Amino acid sequence: MSRRFSLLALVGAVVVVAAVTAGYTGSARSATSVTALPSSSCGPIVYKGSGTPDFIIPSDLPLQGAIRHQTVQISRAMIWALAEQGWKAGPYKIGYQSCDDSTAQTGGWDTGKCATNARLYASNKSVIGVIGTFNSGCAKIIVPILNRVQLGMVSPANTNPGLTKKWDPGEPNKYYPTGTRNYARVVATDDIQGPADAMWTQSLGIKKVFVLNDKQTYGFGVATTYQAAAKKLGLTVVGFQGWDAKQSSYEALANSIKASGAQAVFLGGIACNNGAKLMQDIKAVNPKIVLQMPDGFSDPGANGAVANGAFISVAGMPPSGLTGAGATFISSFGKQIGTTPNPYAAYGAQAMLVMLQAVARGGGDRAKTTAGLFGLHITNGILGNFTINATGDTDLQPITIYKQAGKNLNPIKTLVPTASLTG
Numbered sequence: 001m002s003r004r005f006s007l008l009a010l011v012g013a014v015v016v017v018a019a020v021t022a023g024y025t026g027s028a029r030s031a032t033s034v035t036a037l038p039s040s041s042c043g044p045i046v047y048k049g050s051g052t053p054d055f056i057i058p059s060d061l062p063l064q065g066a067i068r069h070q071t072v073q074i075s076r077a078m079i080w081a082l083a084e085q086g087w088k089a090g091p092y093k094i095g096y097q098s099c100d101d102s103t104a105q106t107g108g109w110d111t112g113k114c115a116t117n118a119r120l121y122a123s124n125k126s127v128i129g130v131i132g133t134f135n136s137g138c139a140k141i142i143v144p145i146l147n148r149v150q151l152g153m154v155s156p157a158n159t160n161p162g163l164t165k166k167w168d169p170g171e172p173n174k175y176y177p178t179g180t181r182n183y184a185r186v187v188a189t190d191d192i193q194g195p196a197d198a199m200w201t202q203s204l205g206i207k208k209v210f211v212l213n214d215k216q217t218y219g220f221g222v223a224t225t226y227q228a229a230a231k232k233l234g235l236t237v238v239g240f241q242g243w244d245a246k247q248s249s250y251e252a253l254a255n256s257i258k259a260s261g262a263q264a265v266f267l268g269g270i271a272c273n274n275g276a277k278l279m280q281d282i283k284a285v286n287p288k289i290v291l292q293m294p295d296g297f298s299d300p301g302a303n304g305a306v307a308n309g310a311f312i313s314v315a316g317m318p319p320s321g322l323t324g325a326g327a328t329f330i331s332s333f334g335k336q337i338g339t340t341p342n343p344y345a346a347y348g349a350q351a352m353l354v355m356l357q358a359v360a361r362g363g364g365d366r367a368k369t370t371a372g373l374f375g376l377h378i379t380n381g382i383l384g385n386f387t388i389n390a391t392g393d394t395d396l397q398p399i400t401i402y403k404q405a406g407k408n409l410n411p412i413k414t415l416v417p418t419a420s421l422t423g
Contacts (some may be wrong), residue, residue, distance in 0.1 A: 006242025034126035049087030053095035061093035061133030062102035066272035066302035072349035118145035136160030137217035152370030156347035165206025184392035195417035196399035210262035214269025223268025254285035272294035318411035
C-alpha cells in the first residue's frame with residue numbers, strides 16, 4: 001500500500017467518525033479526567049454532562065463502505081441512550097467515543113483494524129466497557145484480547161452462534177482464554193434467524209431454493225442454519241455455494257442458479273461484500289426469482305433499487321411493534337434524525353443501556369462491570385423485557401421479515417422458530 005493511499009484512508013476514517021457526532025445536538029467536550037482513544041481510530045469524546053467523565057464507553061463499528069449510513073445511525077442511537085441517562089451510569093459520569101473498525105481499502109471491517117482497536121481499548125484504563133461489534137468476524141478477533149484484561153463488550157448486531165455457543169471446533173471457549181466470559185449481545189443468533197428465514201421461504205410456497213454465502217463468518221453461518229432448517233421443512237436446496245466479494249461479474253453464477261430450477265435464492269452475507277452487484281446479475285438472468293436475505297442486508301441504501309421486493313430478516317420486533325420505552329425511542333430518536341430509525345438503531349441504544357446498567361452494577365470496576373452483564377434482567381427496555389443469560393445471550397428470539405420498498409423496510413411478519421428447527 002502506498003504512503004499516499006494510507007494517508008487518504010486515515011483522513012477518511014477520521015472524517016467518518018467525526019461525522020457520527022456532527023448530527024448530534026450536543027457537543028464533543030474536552031475531557032481531562034479520562035484519556036481519549038486516538039483519533040486514528042476514534043472520533044472525539046462526546047460528553048454533555050456536568051464536569052468531566054469518569055470513564056469512556058466506545059463503540060466499535062465499520063463506519064466506511066456500503067453500510068456506513070446504517071452504522072452511523074446505530075452510533076447516534078447509542079449517544080441518544082447515553083443522553084437519556086444523563087451521561088451517567090449510577091454515580092459514574094460516562095463519555096462516549098465512536099471508533100471505526102473498517103478501512104477505505106476494504107470498504108468494511110478489517111481484521112488488522114479490529115485487532116488494533118481491541119489493543120487500544122484493553123490498554124486504556126479510562127475504557128470501562130465496549131459496545132460492538134457489527135460483524136461477528138471482527139468480534140472473534142476483539143473478544144479474546146479484551147478477555148485477557150476482563151473488559152466487557154456488548155454487541156447490538158453479532159449473530160454468529162459460535163461467539164457464545166458450541167458451534168465450530170473450539171468454539172466458544174477459544175474466545176475466552178481466561179475461562180471467564182466477557183461478551184454479551186442483545187440480538188438473537190443465526191441458529192434462530194436462519195430457521196425463521198426458511199419458515200418464510202416455505203410460507204411463500206417455494207419448493208426449490210439456492211443458498212449462497214459470502215464466505216465470511218456471519219454469512220456462512222446464517223446460510224448453513226438456513227439450509228439445515230429448509231431441508232427439515234421439506235424444501236429442496238438445489239445449491240449451496242460461496243460468492244467472491246471481489247468478483248466483477250456473477251453472470252456465470254446467475255446462470256447456474258437459473259439452470260438449477262431454483263424459485264428463490266438466499267444470500268447469506270452482508271451487502272458490502274458486493275451484494276448489490278450480485279443481486280443485479282442474478283436478477284438480470286432471472287427477473288422473476290425471489291431474493292431473500294438476512295440482516296446483513298438490512299440497509300436499503302446499501303442494497304440499492306435491485307432489492308426492491310426482496311425479503312430481509314432482522315432480529316426482534318419491528319420498530320412499529322415496540323411499546324413502552326421502545327415506542328419512546330422510535331418517536332424521540334426518529335424526530336432527531338428526521339426519519340424512521342433503521343431496525344438496528346434500537347439494538348444500538350439498548351446495548352448502551354445494558355452497558356450502563358452493568359457499569360452501575362459493577363461499582364466502576366472493570367471486572368465487576370463485566371461480571372454484571374450476566375444474569376442482567378432488563379425491564380421495560382427499548383426491546384422489551386429480557387434477560388442476558390450466563391453465556392451472554394438474550395432470551396428474546398423473535399425474527400421479523402421485512403420487504404424492501406425504495407429506502408424503506410416494511411415489516412411483513414414476525415416469526416419465532418420451533419425448537420425442532422433450531423436444534
